[in-house]
Amino acid sequence: xxxxxxxxxxxxxxxxxxxxxxxxxxxxxxxxxxxxxxxxxxxxxxxxxxxxxxxxxxxxxxxxxxxxxxxxxxxxxxxxxxxxxxxxxxxxxxxxxxxxxxxxxxxxxxxxxxxxxxxxxxxxxxxxxxxxxxxxxxxxxxxxxxxxxxxxxxxxxxxxxxxxxxxxxxxxxxxxxxxxxxxxxxxxxxxxxxxxxxxxxxxxxxxxxxxxxxxxxxxxxxxxxxxxxxxxxxxxxxxxxxxxxxxxxxxxxxxxxxxxxxxxxxxxxxxxxxxxxxxxxxxxxxxxxxxxxxxxxxxxxxxxxxxxxxxxxxxxxxxxxxxxxxxxxxxxxxxxxxxxxxxxxxxxxxxxxxxxxxxxxxxxxxxxxxxxxxxxxxxxxxxxxxxxxxxxxxxxxxxxxxxxxxxxxxxxxxxxxxxxxxxxxxxxxxxxxxxxx
RNA sequence: GGAGGCGUCGCCUAGUCCGGUCUAUGGCGCCCGCCUGCUAAGCGGGUUUGGGGCUACAACCCCAUCGAGGGUUCAAAUCCCUCCGCCUCCGCCA
Numbered sequence: 226x227x228x229x230x231x232x233x234x235x236x237x238x239x240x241x242x243x244x245x246x247x248x249x250x251x252x253x254x255x256x257x258x259x260x261x262x263x264x265x266x267x268x269x270x271x272x273x274x275x276x277x278x279x280x281x282x283x284x285x286x287x288x289x290x291x292x293x294x295x296x297x298x299x300x301x302x303x304x305x306x307x308x309x310x311x312x313x314x315x316x317x318x319x320x321x322x323x324x325x326x327x328x329x330x331x332x333x334x335x336x337x338x339x340x341x342x343x344x345x346x347x348x349x350x351x352x353x354x355x356x357x358x359x360x361x362x363x364x365x366x367x368x369x370x371x372x373x374x375x376x377x378x379x380x381x382x383x384x385x386x387x388x389x390x391x392x393x394x395x396x397x398x399x400x401x402x403x404x405x406x407x408x409x410x411x412x413x414x415x416x417x418x419x420x421x422x423x424x425x426x427x428x429x430x431x432x433x434x435x436x437x438x439x440x441x442x443x444x445x446x447x448x449x450x451x452x453x454x455x456x457x458x459x460x461x462x463x464x465x466x467x468x469x470x471x472x473x474x475x476x477x478x479x480x481x482x483x484x485x486x487x488x489x490x491x492x493x494x495x496x497x498x499x500x501x502x503x504x505x506x507x508x509x510x511x512x513x514x515x516x517x518x519x520x521x522x523x524x525x526x527x528x529x530x531x532x533x534x535x536x537x538x539x540x541x542x543x544x545x546x547x548x549x550x551x552x553x554x555x556x557x558x559x560x561x562x563x564x565x566x567x568x569x570x571x572x573x574x575x576x577x578x579x580x581x582x583x584x585x586x587x588x589x590x591x592x593x594x595x596x597x598x599x600x601x602x603x604x605x606x607x608x609x610x611x612x613x614x615x616x617x618x619x620x621x622x623x624x625x626x627x628x629x630x631x632x633x634x635x636x637x638x639x640x641x642x643x644x645x646x647x648x649x650x651x652x653x654x655x656x657x658x659x660x661x662x
Numbered sequence: 663g664g665a666g667g668c669g670u671c672g673c674c675u676a677g678u679c680c681g682g683u684c685u686a687u688g689g690c691g692c693c694c695g696c697c698u699g700c701u702a703a704g705c706g707g708g709u710u711u712g713g714g715g716c717u718a719c720a721a722c723c724c725c726a727u728c729g730a731g732g733g734u735u736c737a738a739a740u741c742c743c744u745c746c747g748c749c750u751c752c753g754c755c756a
Contacts, residue, residue, distance in 0.1 A: 263713095267715095267725080270714090270726095272715090275723095275725070281737045284682070284737070312736085
């Protein structure tokens, strides 16, 4: 959620952000009204409750006095007690109705606030998905025509290598599922080991988080808004399957106050990722590019808000280091405002070259969520300025399936074998080439 | 899955049976001050978090907060219900 003080003092800024996202600017005015109502009710309630407490606290002493009194005093005391009791009972029922009104107002304001996306960073290019800005292009796609053969796609290569089994994936689990076998399975382990080694070398703390989480974790990270249709829910146990380790890593410190001296905190989590891919029928239907489940190594940082921007650049540098080591051509884009998701203020994606498609496709994503998630999850920091929300950021180090797609296709040879980038060889028993079966 | 115990303001802890004197006790830690060659000790004060009022985003005042949410009552840490978490035992199990 955003800072209500910004909403009150500069609603135009929030409206502009909503418009840039292609979301409803009218939400701002509804929220402003709800916020005013909530404060009004709050004041009313606390004043009334104060009076009730004062009256109520006289009952005990009056009872005591009544016991000791006798004769005329006793009658007087009884009258006084009756009077106080009547007043207290009236106040109690009044408090009850005012409290109900207050709770309604609060729920309204909370609901509207929860539906408001993060403020877009003004530097993010404005527009829909296609309005991204290319920040940098690294490496040059191979000229397969010059090499004298047409590139095979990852399904063909993976099948020949005995690395990917789509048919049995579909048989066992349905469409968009797969088995990684033989060198495919080894490749996943190599990628994960390589990524985690890279991250720990930079001081990130490795974490293996739970991939089933409670509603609060999913809600707090902002995935139950527009993205809700892509989330798997285990209804019987009221749990959600995470679509990324970002979710448990963000909720890890929920409802905690972190000492500023312990910041930045950087984690690298390895988890399976589950995505329903609702509304993507017909998109990337073949192979393991778009699947319902894959494994991913994700970085996650908790930093002071003023350090968020620098951290965002830092995470992107780590991602680049990983990409560079895989020797695959890629480009970096500044994601358009309409494609940020509810939580991110700004997002940099790395898109790897996919030869069979002749275009760049997303393989990683680094998001600066500023204080949006920490406000929702109750994560704060304590420093000389006091207690305040901190910023959270996340970035993909390696999304296994898409990386395998890029690896196989970019490093394929005319004979159907695939060259192994130097950096991965130590994790594949020194192997320099994967051969068809 | 069954039975029992427990959850108090950073940590430990009093209070819960028998509702009001709880503005939640005490210790440790921490912060400020005094004292003091220095340090330690000692002494005094402060120390949950969120919201609201008033404002200079100060001080001050009010409300909520004793795992969470409901309920009973004039009044709930205290009584009742539901849920969550931890511990012990039994059963089952990778």
